[in-house]
Amino acid sequence: MTDALNRLRALIRDIPNFPKPGILFRDITPLLADPSGLALAVELMANPFRGKNIDLVVGAESRGFIFGTAVACCLSAGFVVVRKPGKLPHQRVSMSYDLEYGKDTLEMHADAIVKGQRVVVVDDLLATGGTMKACCDLVRTLGGTLVGAAVLIELNGLKGRDKLPDVPVIQSVIEY
Numbered sequence: 001m002t003d004a005l006n007r008l009r010a011l012i013r014d015i016p017n018f019p020k021p022g023i024l025f026r027d028i029t030p031l032l033a034d035p036s037g038l039a040l041a042v043e044l045m046a047n048p049f050r051g052k053n054i055d056l057v058v059g060a061e062s063r064g065f066i067f068g069t070a071v072a073c074c075l076s077a078g079f080v081v082v083r084k085p086g087k088l089p090h091q092r093v094s095m096s097y098d099l100e101y102g103k104d105t106l107e108m109h110a111d112a113i114v115k116g117q118r119v120v121v122v123d124d125l126l127a128t129g130g131t132m133k134a135c136c137d138l139v140r141t142l143g144g145t146l147v148g149a150a151v152l153i154e155l156n157g158l159k160g161r162d163k164l165p166d167v168p169v170i171q172s173v174i175e176y
Contacts (some may be wrong), residue, residue: 004040008174011037012153024083026153028124028145037050040069044173045122045150046074046083052147055117056080058139060106060131063124067152071122080112080119081137095137097130106131108138115143126151129160136167 011031018025032039032105047069054075059068060082084106085094091110096103113119121135132149139146148169154160154176164170 004044005174008037008041008044026125026155028063028152031152038070041152042070042074045152045171046071048150048169048171049075049120049147051095052122053118053149054120054147056113056119056144058082058108058113058119058121058135060123060135064122065126067150068122071120072152075120077120080108082106082108082138093138093141095134095141097134099128099130104130104134106134107137110140110142113139113144115146118147119144120147121149122151123149124152126154126160127158129158129163132160132167133163136164157158162176 008031011034013027013030015025015027016029031041054077056078057068057072058080059065059116065081069079078158087111088107092107092109094105094107096105109132119139121132126132136146150171151169154172154175161170
């Protein structure tokens with residue numbers, strides 16, 4: 001497994017001082033462009049949920065769409081989009097969450113999840129945990145059963161996992 005993780009790490013490019021000075025950005029675009037790297041990343045994200053009767057995978061825009069749809073295919077599940085306000089055309093439910101300097105809001109169609117459906121939330125990155133928590137809260141608001149969450153990258157120093165104490169499984173493929 002270490003060789004596989006090292007291969008994935010090698011496909012993630014570090015960009016210092018982006019988007020602002022002092023930030024080390026983890027650029028996943030080389031991994032997305034590598035067919036075997038992308039396939040491996042998706043498999044590792046999906047594996048903890050195989051055989052768990054997952055009905056839906058939820059992913060927040062935009063990179064959550066990339067990994068979420070792929071994980072949904074692996075699990076033979078449907079996919080639900082979570083978007084920024086004003087992007088969904090039908091009746092919506094909203095969840096606001098705190099950012100480092102302010103608030104943000106995410107929305108999901110109000111009929112996207114039927115009560116009792118088994119759901120996994122997927123994103124590319126777990127940093128401070130705000131986006132993931134908002135997605136999990138939306139799932140629960142609609143009556144979904146949150147089975148867990150999966151991310152490609154977790155930034156441990158930002159302690160995002162601490163905002164998710166009630167998420168049964170959090171699969172992070174690569175940790176920094």
